[in-house]
Amino acid sequence: GDLRNDEFKVLGDLGAGAGGTVDKVVHVPTGTVMAKKLVLIDAKPAVRKQILRELQIMHTCASPFIVSFYGAFMKEPHICICMEYMDRTSLDGVYKKHGAIGIQVVGKIAEAVLEGLTYLYDVHRIIHRDIKPSNILVNSRGAIKICDFGVSGELINSIANTFVGTSTYMSPERIQGGNYSVKSDVWSLGISLIELALGRFPFSNNDDHDPASNGSNGPGNGNGNGRSAEDDSDLPDELRATAKASRAPPVLPGAGAANSPPPVAAAGPNMSILDLLQYIVNEPAPRLTPPGKYPREAEVFVDDCLRKDPGLRKNPKQLLVTPEDLEVWAKGMA
Ligand code: ATP
Numbered sequence: 001g002d003l004r005n006d007e008f009k010v011l012g013d014l015g016a017g018a019g020g021t022v023d024k025v026v027h028v029p030t031g032t033v034m035a036k037k038l039v040l041i042d043a044k045p046a047v048r049k050q051i052l053r054e055l056q057i058m059h060t061c062a063s064p065f066i067v068s069f070y071g072a073f074m075k076e077p078h079i080c081i082c083m084e085y086m087d088r089t090s091l092d093g094v095y096k097k098h099g100a101i102g103i104q105v106v107g108k109i110a111e112a113v114l115e116g117l118t119y120l121y122d123v124h125r126i127i128h129r130d131i132k133p134s135n136i137l138v139n140s141r142g143a144i145k146i147c148d149f150g151v152s153g154e155l156i157n158s159i160a161n162t163f164v165g166t167s168t169y170m171s172p173e174r175i176q177g178g179n180y181s182v183k184s185d186v187w188s189l190g191i192s193l194i195e196l197a198l199g200r201f202p203f204s205n206n207d208d209h210d211p212a213s214n215g216s217n218g219p220g221n222g223n224g225n226g227r228s229a230e231d232d233s234d235l236p237d238e239l240r241a242t243a244k245a246s247r248a249p250p251v252l253p254g255a256g257a258a259n260s261p262p263p264v265a266a267a268g269p270n271m272s273i274l275d276l277l278q279y280i281v282n283e284p285a286p287r288l289t290p291p292g293k294y295p296r297e298a299e300v301f302v303d304d305c306l307r308k309d310p311g312l313r314k315n316p317k318q319l320l321v322t323p324e325d326l327e328v329w330a331k332g333m334a
């Protein structure tokens with residue numbers, strides 16, 4: 001049956017993102033523990049109803065690599081989305097707490113995400129649109145599943161302002177406002193895999209490997225004091241406006257820095273979101289570093305995910321065609 005808000009008891013707080021907050025709850029009538037996401041929607045009632053209708057597609061999504069859906073309902077002015085509770089939560093939390101994730105496990109993560117993406121696209125023609133460590137969840141049974149995919153076009157439109165928080169995993173073609181496809185998800189996977197293996201966000205020249213200090217380099221924090229990027233002509237209008245709005249007042253990184261010329265083509269922790277997006281478009285894609293530290297299969301796989309030209313990039317299914325490579329990758333480090 002349909003879920004109602006008064007049937008839940010909150011057990012704890014699982015976190016918050018740009019678009020909403022997530023609670024651990026128990027659905028009292030059935031005793032089922034769930035994750036309940038509250039999304040603030042700035043839209044008319046008709047649009048909200050449309051979103052709820054579109055979310056119902058998730059009832060038909062059944063895969064071991066996709067977080068299950070229990071239901072969605074309105075709680076003005078929010079929409080509540082109830083999903084499977086994953087007791088080890090998301091991979092961003094895992095590496096920020098425990099440091100870089102072993103490369104064999106990263107291989108397993110790659111495989112699970114590709115399986116999930118292939119399922120979503122082959123069966124439902126859904127492009128995920130938001131692959132990143134916080135949307136890859138794990139549980140104590142060892143399952144790895146993806147969540148928060150773009151099932152509702154209306155929902156995507158209504159929370160478009162959360163864009164800044166997620167844009168740093170975006171592929172060059174998507175940043176440039178071009179047509180994008182399921183291959184964009186592959187790019188985001190590549191960025192995520194490097195982040196998990198290195199224990200830090202890859203668009204960062206920070207050599208400090210203390211996980212506790214890495215959060216500030218990550219996505220959603222693109223409010224540093226980068227150069228005053230007037231030259232944003234590569235970017236579509238929508239992005240330019242968003243990037244400008246996100247620019248925080250400058251913070252001086254240290255004594256003397258105000259006199260030194262700002263870096264132009266070096267990604268760093270002090271980049272503004274606009275600088276970073278231009279960097280992604282204009283500079284070579286990141287790689288697993290240092291070269292030779294990780295199995296060759298892992299390096300090649302990540303390079304394949306991060307082909308800047310989507311025409312040369314494989315789609316999820318093509319990347320799954322040679323799962324032996326993923327196995328070799330895992331064994332290579334045993
Ligand atoms: P953004 O808003 O930029 O997409 P996000 O993915 O971190 O960032 P939310 O999707 O709101 O934001 O999730 C907030 C946090 O809640 C996540 O980081 C994750 O740790 C936790 N979480 C989300 N869904 C679940 C779930 N089904 N089970 C357990 N924890 C979850």
Ligand code: MG
Nearest residue numbers: 017134135148
């Ligand atoms: Mg999320």
